[in-house]
Amino acid sequence: MAREVAHRVFAAEFNQANLQVTEGGERAPSFVVTPLGARVNRLLVMGVLTSLEKTGKEGDMWKARISDPTGQFTLYAGQYQPEAAKALGELRPPALVAVVGKSRTYNPEPGVVLVSIRPERIATVSREERDHWTVDAGKHTLRRLECTAAALDMAEPTPDALVQMGYPRDMAEGVIQAIQHYGKPELAAYRAMVRDALEAVVTGRAPDRPPALPPPARGAVTTIRAPAPTAPGVAPAAPGEDPEAAEDAKLQAEERVAGLVRTLDDGKGAPWEGIVADAAKTGLSESDVEEAINRLLDKGIVYEPVLGRLKPT
Amino acid sequence: MLQQELAPHVGDITRALQGKIQQEQVEAELQRYLDFGVPLAQAKRDIVRNYGGKLAPASVAKKLRDVGPHDGSVDFVARIVTVNPKQVTARGEQRTIYFGLLGDETRVLPYTAWRDFQLQKGQTVTVRSAYVTEWRGEAQVNLGERASIQPAEQDLTPDALGPRAAQEKHLAELRGGIPAVTVTARVLKVQQREVQVDGKPKALWSGDLADPTGKVRFTAWKDFKIEEDAVVRVQNAYTRSWRGMPDLNLGDSTVVEVLSSDALPPRSQLQVARLLPIGELEELGGGADVLLEGTVLEVKKGSGLIFRCPECKRVLQKSECRLHGKVKGTTDLRVKAVLDDGTGALTIFLPRETVENLLGKSMEQCQEMAKEAMSPDVIEEELVQRLVARPMRVTGNATSDDFGLMLIASRADVLQPQGSRQQAEQLLGTLEVS
Numbered sequence: 001m002a003r004e005v006a007h008r009v010f011a012a013e014f015n016q017a018n019l020q021v022t023e024g025g026e027r028a029p030s031f032v033v034t035p036l037g038a039r040v041n042r043l044l045v046m047g048v049l050t051s052l053e054k055t056g057k058e059g060d061m062w063k064a065r066i067s068d069p070t071g072q073f074t075l076y077a078g079q080y081q082p083e084a085a086k087a088l089g090e091l092r093p094p095a096l097v098a099v100v101g102k103s104r105t106y107n108p109e110p111g112v113v114l115v116s117i118r119p120e121r122i123a124t125v126s127r128e129e130r131d132h133w134t135v136d137a138g139k140h141t142l143r144r145l146e147c148t149a150a151a152l153d154m155a156e157p158t159p160d161a162l163v164q165m166g167y168p169r170d171m172a173e174g175v176i177q178a179i180q181h182y183g184k185p186e187l188a189a190y191r192a193m194v195r196d197a198l199e200a201v202v203t204g205r206a207p208d209r210p211p212a213l214p215p216p217a218r219g220a221v222t223t224i225r226a227p228a229p230t231a232p233g234v235a236p237a238a239p240g241e242d243p244e245a246a247e248d249a250k251l252q253a254e255e256r257v258a259g260l261v262r263t264l265d266d267g268k269g270a271p272w273e274g275i276v277a278d279a280a281k282t283g284l285s286e287s288d289v290e291e292a293i294n295r296l297l298d299k300g301i302v303y304e305p306v307l308g309r310l311k312p313t
Numbered sequence: 314m315l316q317q318e319l320a321p322h323v324g325d326i327t328r329a330l331q332g333k334i335q336q337e338q339v340e341a342e343l344q345r346y347l348d349f350g351v352p353l354a355q356a357k358r359d360i361v362r363n364y365g366g367k368l369a370p371a372s373v374a375k376k377l378r379d380v381g382p383h384d385g386s387v388d389f390v391a392r393i394v395t396v397n398p399k400q401v402t403a404r405g406e407q408r409t410i411y412f413g414l415l416g417d418e419t420r421v422l423p424y425t426a427w428r429d430f431q432l433q434k435g436q437t438v439t440v441r442s443a444y445v446t447e448w449r450g451e452a453q454v455n456l457g458e459r460a461s462i463q464p465a466e467q468d469l470t471p472d473a474l475g476p477r478a479a480q481e482k483h484l485a486e487l488r489g490g491i492p493a494v495t496v497t498a499r500v501l502k503v504q505q506r507e508v509q510v511d512g513k514p515k516a517l518w519s520g521d522l523a524d525p526t527g528k529v530r531f532t533a534w535k536d537f538k539i540e541e542d543a544v545v546r547v548q549n550a551y552t553r554s555w556r557g558m559p560d561l562n563l564g565d566s567t568v569v570e571v572l573s574s575d576a577l578p579p580r581s582q583l584q585v586a587r588l589l590p591i592g593e594l595e596e597l598g599g600g601a602d603v604l605l606e607g608t609v610l611e612v613k614k615g616s617g618l619i620f621r622c623p624e625c626k627r628v629l630q631k632s633e634c635r636l637h638g639k640v641k642g643t644t645d646l647r648v649k650a651v652l653d654d655g656t657g658a659l660t661i662f663l664p665r666e667t668v669e670n671l672l673g674k675s676m677e678q679c680q681e682m683a684k685e686a687m688s689p690d691v692i693e694e695e696l697v698q699r700l701v702a703r704p705m706r707v708t709g710n711a712t713s714d715d716f717g718l719m720l721i722a723s724r725a726d727v728l729q730p731q732g733s734r735q736q737a738e739q740l741l742g743t744l745e746v747s
Contacts, residue, residue, distance in 0.1 A: 002595055002717050003651065003658040006610055044608060044653065046702070098702035100610045121611060123702040132704055132730035133608075135737050140655050142740070168592050168656065195744050201737035 004029060005170075006044040006100055008137040011071035012193055012211045014040065018113040019181045020105050029248070032103040032115055035182045036144040036190060037175030040103045043117065045073055046125055046133035049095045052088060057262070062088045066099060069134060069200035070193050070211050074116040075099060079301060080251055084119035091124070098125045098133070102248065131201045138194050143167075145190055147175045152184060189213050250295065253284055257292040261302050261310045269309030319343060321441045321461045326357055328459065330366040378419035378475065381452055384445040386459070391415040392437045392469040414492050415440075415454065416474040423492050424454035430462045437465040471565075485526035485589070487561065488597050489554020496561070497546045498522035498529075499577050501584070503539050521601070522547075522561065523583040528601045533563040544577045546570045557599030557713030591718075592656030599712045605720065606707075606728070607654030609700045616648045617693035618676075618683055646676045648696055652705060652720075659718040661707055667725045671699065704728040 013034050021039070022030040031039040047068040055063040056078065062085055064075040077084040084101070091097065101119035108114060125133075147167045151157035157179065162172035178185070193211035200207055260278050264270035279289045293310065296302045302310045319340065326339050339360070346356035361367065374388040395413035402408075411426040413434075424443075426432060442459045445452050456462070481495045503520035518533040522545075531550075533539060548568040552559045563569065577583065588604050615628060620642025622634035629642045648663040648671075669675055672695065674682075683689040709722040 003653075003660075005592070005656065005658050006608075006653045008655045044610065044655070098608075100702075121701060125702050128730045128733065129702065129704065131733035131737075135733050135740065136655060138737070138740055142744075170592075191744065195741060198737040198741050198744075202734055202741070 004041040006042045007038045007040045008133065008140045009034060009038050009040060009043055009045075010137055010141060010193065010197060011045070011047075011066075011068045011073045012213055013038070013070070013141065013190065014043070014073065014103075015071055015115055016213060017103075017115050018105070019177070021177060031174075032105060033174055033177050033181065035178055035185045036141065036148055037171060037178040038140075038144060039170055039174040039177075042100065042102055042120075044098065044100050044133070045117070045137075046096070046098045046130045047073070049091055049093045049097045052091065052093050064088055066097065067206075068137070069197040069207055073099070074114070075101065075119050076104070076116055077119050078255075079299075080255060081119055084122050087122040088119075091122075096125050096127060096130050098123050098129070134197055134201050138198050141190070141194050144171060144175065145187060145194070147171050148179070148185060149187060151175050151179060152187075186214060250292070253288050253292040254296055254301075256282055256284065257289055258296055258301055258312070261296075262312050265311055269305050269311040272308045272310065275310065317463075321439075321463060322353065322357055324461050325442070326360055329361045330364050333364055333366070376419045377415075377417045377422055377454075380422075380445050380454070386442050386444060388439070388441045389417060389443070390437065390439050390465045390469070391417045392471070392474060393432050393434055394421060394471075394474070396432045396434050412490070417469060418473050419475040421474055421492065422452055422454050423490070424456060426456040426460075428456075428458065430456060430460070432462070435471075437468045439463045439465045483526040484522065484524045484529045485597075485600070487529055487552055487559040489552055489557065489559050491552040491559075493549050493551060494561075495546070495548045496522070496524065496529075496550070497544070497572065497576065498524045499544050499580060499583055500539055500541050501528070501580060503541050523580075525578060525583065527603070528583075529559055529561050530601055531561040531563060533567075535563075535565070537563055537567070537569040539569065540571075542574070542580065544572045544574055546572055554598065555712070557597075557718070558601060558710065559597075559599070590656040591652070591654045591659055594659070594711055595657040595718055599710075599718070601710050602708065602723075603711050603720070604706070604708050605652060605654065605659075605711075607652040607658075607705065609650050609703055609705050610653045610658070611651040612693070612697045612700050613649040613651070613660075614693075616650065616696055617646065618679055618689040619645050619647060621645050644676065644680065646679060646692070648700070650700060652707065657718075659711065659720055660716070661709075661725070662719065662721045663707075663725050664722070667722055668696075671725065671727060672696070700727065704730055 013036055017032045017034045019033040020030055021033055022028050029041050031041050033039050045066060045068065047066045049064055050067050050072070051065045053063050055061050061076060061078040064077070066073040066075065077088055079085065099117060099119050100121040101117040104116045104118050106114045106116065147162060150165055150167070151162060154161060157176055159169065159172040159176050162175065163169050189212050193213065196207040196211060257275060257279060260275045261270045264274050264278065276286050276289050284292070293302065297304065300313055303313055305311050323336060323340050323343060326343065327336050342360055343356060346360065347353065351359070373386070375384070377389060377391065380387050380389070393413065393415050396411055397413050398409050398411055400407060401410055409429065411429065411432060413424060414421050415424050416422065432438070439462070440456065441461045444455050444457060446455055447453065480491070480493065484496060484498060487494065499522065501521040501523050503518055505516055505518050507514050507516055509515070516536070518536065518539060520531060522529050522531050539545060546569070547561070547563060548570070550561050550563050550567045552561055554560070588606060589600070591605055591607060594600060594603060594605070620629040620632065621627065622629055622637050622640050623643050624637045624640065625634065627634050627636065629640070632639060632642060634640050646665045646668045648668050650661050650663070651658055652661045663671070665676060672679070679692050682691055704727070706726050706728055707720060707722045708724040709720045711718060711720040713719070
């Protein structure tokens with residue numbers, strides 16, 4: 001099973017995204033699709049760590065902002081991302097960093113969509129390495145721009161037609177999904193964004209104005225569940241096989257269950273049945289909950305003071 | 314009509330009725346219709362209709378030359394040229410499918426059998442209710458749930474088989490399982506080997522071919538008098554896949570023609586590996602001596618100082634070998650990492666010498682450091698520090714298996730990115746033009 005590729009996307013393009021696509025079953029990988037058609041499950045970004053704060057109800061979550069020449073990425077790292085959280089704890093802004101992470105979307109209130117990164121690895125980098133990333137992100141963005149322009153030139157654009165022109169399958173599918181969801185993107189504005197970013201590498205100074213992209217799209221995250229595309233002659237991949245997606249789903253279940261343990265704890269601990277009942281409302285089965293609790297117990301995030309009751313540590 | 318000839322039709326009817334009536338009953342009923350002089354196709358349709366079922370579209374007998382991707386159900390007589398099992402995972406279940414070539418006097422085509430029909434190489438069979446799809450521009454026969462297969466009355470000999478259209482390809486485009494392909498390449502290396510085939514020794518020739526796009530290993534099953542350094546045009550060869558790496562096979566129907574030596578660049582230029590996007594490598598499934606550039610995203614557990622089983626070289630877990638139990642391990646130094654270039658990702662393995670070069674330390678020095686720190690983890694930590702988020706260039710053989718794509722590096726260098734400014738300027742130049 002192929003590992004999800006880490007996309008190189010500028011902050012301004014990533015932050016515009018409000019389309020989430022899941023192809024296949026419950027535990028299939030999900031992607032945030034950007035207006036230029038990057039299907040981002042994982043991404044690699046490099047830039048300046050500009051702010052770092054503790055957040056969350058318990059103050060156990062790091063919130064960080066990373067600036068690239070076009071805008072800012074938002075990162076959240078908690079106890080479920082121990083390596084990244086540890087690395088953040090040792091950093092003082094400003095610092096040049098590289099972040100490998102997974103894309104996330106949030107609906108903090110109706111009508112507002114925020115995309116963020118859940119980091120897997122964080123490392124400090126040199127100015128040259130950061131510049132190398134910026135150029136790389138520029139190249140990938142230009143290629144998506146080119147693919148989008150090619151699609152817009154077609155009377156009836158399809159992924160197959162773009163693949164025939166030599167674009168990778170994943171990019172072709174993403175570009176078509178993006179056009180269907182966002183409509184025709186402002187190609188000139190995105191081209192200007194890339195130009196500003198590349199000029200920043202040449203001059204060594206950040207652009208003096210933010211990219212003139214249309215304001216971030218408002219509205220709920222649109223989630224599409226589409227059947228996974230299959231190639232002829234190849235047995236269709238069964239949904240739920242992707243180990244990364246399965247791990248993602250497990251982490252999400254853990255986060256939800258840990259939250260329930262905290263809210264249901266009346267001092268004597270949260271009752272097991274109460275957790276199962278409330279978790280069922282969010283679509284978790286009893287066995288999902290059981291597995292999540294076992295993993296939380298293993299990680300020392302919750303403990304069982306008496307049989308059948310759980311408390312946060 | 315003989316009972317044996319009737320069997321596949323009885324099967325069609327029974328399947329269409331999903332076991333609503335017994336096979337013997339169907340057989341008797343069908344025989345009765347035929348005795349009354351009802352044409353077979355009509356009899357089948359009416360029996361199924363009487364029991365409230367629906368018969369799949371009537372199969373049509375064809376020659377392979379005439380089948381195309383639109384054929385939902387075809388019958389033909391063909392010789393099974395090759396049979397290869399393949400493990401696939403479908404809906405979470407491991408199962409075995411079979412693929413290979415089959416042919417009649419008009420054409421040879423690739424096929425996939427989605428269940429075990431006990432196909433035998435060299436057997437001539439009557440196939441009913443196969444369907445045809447298109448795969449990489451070529452018709453592909455599928456033997457699915459509805460298909461039935463019977464031994465044919467008359468055998469087709471290998472000589473009687475029709476041609477298969479060979480596609481002209483560059484070496485970089487090769488992947489496993491191409492039934493017929495023509496390439497033009499320079500022979501970098503050739504050597505004769507002996508293998509055991511059915512208990513008898515058999516000579517074969519193997520080596521490396523190169524063209525300006527890449528390299529490929531080849532295996533010749535007879536003496537084509539291939540000489541090192543010659544430029545050859547290899548017509549009608551086929552490829553097999555060894556862990557995702559293509560292997561070009563020269564068999565009975567292959568023709569090798571020697572071209573003038575200046576038809577391709579000299580060996581020194583062909584040996585320069587071509588930089589390949591990882592996404593393209595993922596689609597190919599592997600390749601010999603490929604050059605990749607990407608960013609190291611992760612240094613995996615099990616990197617640094619490790620212990621291997623002296624018997625089988627497997628990496629020990631808690632000084633135990635998966636196969637040989639508790640053993641005294643031999644020390645080794647390696648890196649297992651993820652390399653990603655934004656188009657794809659793969660696992661790379663760096664062997665001892667490469668890691669020593671990267672660290673600027675010998676394995677013995679690493680062992681000293683580990684002893685001082687009282688933990689081998691210091692080396693892994695140093696590798697994480699040195700490699701994660703760094704751009705790297707690797708060369709090596711890429712293969713794929715159940716764990717995905719991987720490459721064993723013959724060379725690995727951390728790149729010192731200095732030309733970013735020039736590259737940015739160059740890109741800006743192209744942006745102004747467009």
